[in-house]
Amino acid sequence: MIIRCPIRFLFCLAVLMLWAQFATPAVAQFEKRLYHPRPESIPEATDPSLVIDLSDLEKWDELPPFIDTTGFRTVVFGREEGEDYEMLGFVSDIATDGEGTIFILDAYPGTNAPSNTKTVHVIDTDANYLGSFGRAGEGPGEFRYPRFLMVADEGNTVFVAGSDEWVHVFKRTESSTFEFDKSLRTSTGASAACSMRGNFYLVRYEASSGHVIHKYTMDGDYVTGFGTPYEYDNPSIVGFMSNGARLSCNEDHGVVAISNYSIPVVRAYNEEGDQLWVVRVEGIRSGLEITESGRSTRFHGRARSEKGHGSLSISEAFGDGWLYLSASMELGDDRRRVLTFRIDPETGAYTHIGSGGIPTITEVDLMVVRTFVENEDGFRIPQVMIRSKKED
Structure with missing residues (x-):
């Protein structure tokens, strides 16, 4: 039997065979794996005096721990078996009203969380349980992806923000319990949050506006957006690098400060969104490798134990008018050094004041931090550790 093949068909077949032969190398040639942040994408300090150089740790004095816990009593909340x-499933955030009440956001990840998670627990500084509010779900006062707590109105109002577009508001009752008040719809979800002076601020890169920080009234009305995103030509990478952040609101000076997990800088803005200063930290590797190809972007895990790897965290410890920066760096052989700096919110001028970092909640006579304890099987049990200056 003779098969007749049109010339046009044979030509198309030849083209397809050539494409199959060379397409894979072309795609592979386009693929690139780079470490981010790129040197050209790291902002410069707004003044040479605002550069913290950690490339030579020997020049930094071995100061004692920033916080002296001598005389502090330690109690913990959270256990493997009990009520x-x-x-606890996963402690996403902790907050306090400054008067001895502690709020714990138990935000077990996933949409099918147990009924006792995705809840805010209320305790005192002796780890006594005072109550809970909120639960997993999609109705009023229910949480899908809760991540952050903001306490306002002298502890009488608690805002719960998450990676979805809802902020849930709870009010303290006359009996000191908390009841659902309302849900606020925002334009974006939150990857960091804080509140001050009658407004709350959420971090989430918005490609349409180019803003990273979004300001809202306590009633959920959008005020303004500001902040500089990571500079790169891949939108997925810009969003990833910009969203991984810590946000701190300094009530005394009306300053909003942001530190990124992957970018070694701290930026500060006033309430109108004008940039005040940039502190740059050199000699620290806080980023990760990212692979780009024609079809996808792959984010590789950070080598957290690698020598030179580190992280920055900005906070407003003590509520004393200062900002505090913790810079952690791996030294190798399972050794780590943490330097603590006090920063002037208005100028960015810094002073090295100690070691040990800043706990999640830090007050003159109270420290609260998330921690874990391992059981006999090596399973990590979430706990909240409370250290306070109280008599036994």
């Missing part, structure tokens, strides 16, 4: 509220 529902004691068996």
Whole structure:
């Protein structure tokens, strides 16, 4: 049997064979794996005096721990077996009203969380349980992806923000319990949050505006957006690098400060969104490798134990009018050094004041931090450690 093949068909077949032969190398040639942040994408300090050089740690004095816990009593909340509220799933955030009440956001990841998670637990500084509010779900006062707590109105109002577009508001009742008040719809979800002076601020890169920080009234009305995103030509990488952040609101000076997990700088803005200063930290590797190809972007895990790797965290410890920066760096052989700096919110001028970093909540006579304890099987049990200056 003779098969007749049109010349046009044979030509198309030849083209397809050539494409199959060379297409894979072409795609592979386009693929690139780079470490981010790129040197050209790291902002310069707004003044040469605002550069913290950690490339030579020997020049930094071995100062004692920034916080002296001598005389502090330690109690913990959270256990492997006990009441529902004691068996924590994942402590996403902790906040305090400054008067001895501690709020714990148990935000077990996933949409099918147990009923006792995705809840805010209320305790005192002796780890006594005072109650809970909120639960997993999609109705009023229910959480899908809760991540952050903001306490306002002298502890009488608690805002719960998450990676979805809702901020849930709870009010303290006359009996000191908390009841759902309302839900606020925002334009973006939150990857960091803080509040001050009658407004709350959320971090989430918005490609349409180019803003990273978004300001809202306490009623959820959008005020303005500001902040500089990571500079790169891949939108997925810009969003990833910009969103990984810590946000701190300094009530005394009306300053909003942001530190990124992957970018070694701290930026500060006033309430109108004008940039005040940039502190740049050199000699620290806080980023990760990212692979780009024609079809996807792959983010590789950070080598957290690698020598030279580190992270920055900005906070407003003590509520004393200063900002505090913790810079952590791996030294190798399972050794790590943490330097603590006090920063002037208005100028960015810094002073090295100690070691040990800043706990999640830091007050003159109270420290609260998330921690874990391992059981006999090596399973990590979430806990909240409370250290306070109280008599036994």
